[in-house]
Amino acid sequence: MKILIVFYSRTGVTKSAASLLSSELKTLAGDSAFVETEEIVDLKDRSGILGWIGAGRDALSKTDAQIRPLKAKVEDFDLVVVGTPVWAYTAAPAVRTFCERYGRSAKAVGFLCTMGGSGDRGAFDAMEKACGKKPGACLPLVVKPGKSESMEAFRTKMRRFAEQLLRTVSPNGEGRAR
Ligand SMILES: Cc1cc2nc3c(=O)[nH]c(=O)nc-3n(C[C@H](O)[C@H](O)[C@H](O)COP(=O)(O)O)c2cc1C
Numbered sequence: 001m002k003i004l005i006v007f008y009s010r011t012g013v014t015k016s017a018a019s020l021l022s023s024e025l026k027t028l029a030g031d032s033a034f035v036e037t038e039e040i041v042d043l044k045d046r047s048g049i050l051g052w053i054g055a056g057r058d059a060l061s062k063t064d065a066q067i068r069p070l071k072a073k074v075e076d077f078d079l080v081v082v083g084t085p086v087w088a089y090t091a092a093p094a095v096r097t098f099c100e101r102y103g104r105s106a107k108a109v110g111f112l113c114t115m116g117g118s119g120d121r122g123a124f125d126a127m128e129k130a131c132g133k134k135p136g137a138c139l140p141l142v143v144k145p146g147k148s149e150s151m152e153a154f155r156t157k158m159r160r161f162a163e164q165l166l167r168t169v170s171p172n173g174e175g176r177a178r
Contacts, residue, residue: 001034003165005022005080006082008039008092017158018037024155041094043067055092056087074106079108079168082109108168113141136164
């Protein structure tokens with residue numbers, strides 16, 4: 001089976017979560033899965049305080065983002081897992097734009113978000129609407145700013161999420177998914 005993980009990350013938290021998911025999927029599925037990861041690139045500069053202000057404004061107004069065309073062919077994968085930070089109680093604009101542009105070509109989807117506190121429901125609803133399909137599984141992760149808690153602390157949740165995802169593409173438990 002072929003699994004694509006795509007994510008947008010402004011400050012690296014969602015990128016770390018995507019990387020952890022990739023290693024959990026590879027550990028669980030072994031040779032029965034090919035897992036590829038690609039970053040969604042927002043062409044707008046989101047750095048610094050001005051980038052932060054623009055990010056909040058664009059998320060609130062649901063402005064489409066300019067994203068770099070994806071290298072991977074979404075339709076070639078059995079499952080596409082989409083990762084986003086929560087911005088203003090919804091998905092980051094680059095992720096919503098990705099879902100609108102590529103989501104309908106995906107055979108099946110799963111969603112992952114990282115956030116400071118809340119807003120996962122709004123993010124997942126926006127992604128589902130833009131993809132035009134329900135996710136097989138969703139994982140919200142709260143990452144408190146300033147806390148030294150590493151992504152390692154999320155390994156158990158991530159393992160469970162990876163198991164759920166594998167069941168959606170291999171319901172009979174093919175491969176080594178437990
Ligand atoms: C513009 C903006 C808006 C945000 N809005 C929310 C929010 O509504 N709820 C929340 O819990 N966190 C919010 N956050 C915090 C991020 O979701 C959180 O820090 C996330 O883990 C960052 O992921 P990243 O490092 O992959 O960019 C916001 C961050 C930014 C930059």
